[in-house]
Amino acid sequence: MNNKSNATKRYKSVLTGPVTTTEPKFLHDIGMDRMVGAFVALASEVYILRDRLGALEAVLENAKTIPEGAVEALEETTEQSKTRQDDAQGFVARVLSELHRSDVPISHIGRKTREMADG
Numbered sequence: 001m002n003n004k005s006n007a008t009k010r011y012k013s014v015l016t017g018p019v020t021t022t023e024p025k026f027l028h029d030i031g032m033d034r035m036v037g038a039f040v041a042l043a044s045e046v047y048i049l050r051d052r053l054g055a056l057e058a059v060l061e062n063a064k065t066i067p068e069g070a071v072e073a074l075e076e077t078t079e080q081s082k083t084r085q086d087d088a089q090g091f092v093a094r095v096l097s098e099l100h101r102s103d104v105p106i107s108h109i110g111r112k113t114r115e116m117a118d119g
Contacts, residue, residue, distance in 0.1 A: 022103040037098035
């Protein structure tokens with residue numbers, strides 16, 4: 001076998017069936033795979049925030065509910081501040097958890113499915 005064929009087999013990045021052993025390493029570098037996972041998780045969070053914020057702003061603008069600058073002038077209660085801090089900690093944990101996640105899939109592939117895939 002030539003070097004190109006060996007590299008193709010060694011660095012296969014296309015799934016051809018269910019994941020039955022360990023999670024695939026698409027970038028062939030576990031650290032980079034996890035970094036990309038963290039980036040994708042962060043990008044997802046940012047999009048969700050942008051979407052919800054845009055919808056909320058539209059609702060408030062349409063209803064003429066709050067005056068201009070009200071968000072910037074907000075003075076939170078202790079409970080509100082604590083809720084925001086807890087949310088920020090959860091956010092960071094979700095994003096950074098990708099950097100140290102297990103290679104073992106979180107889903108279970110049944111024996112019959114495995115047999116069909118190995119076929």
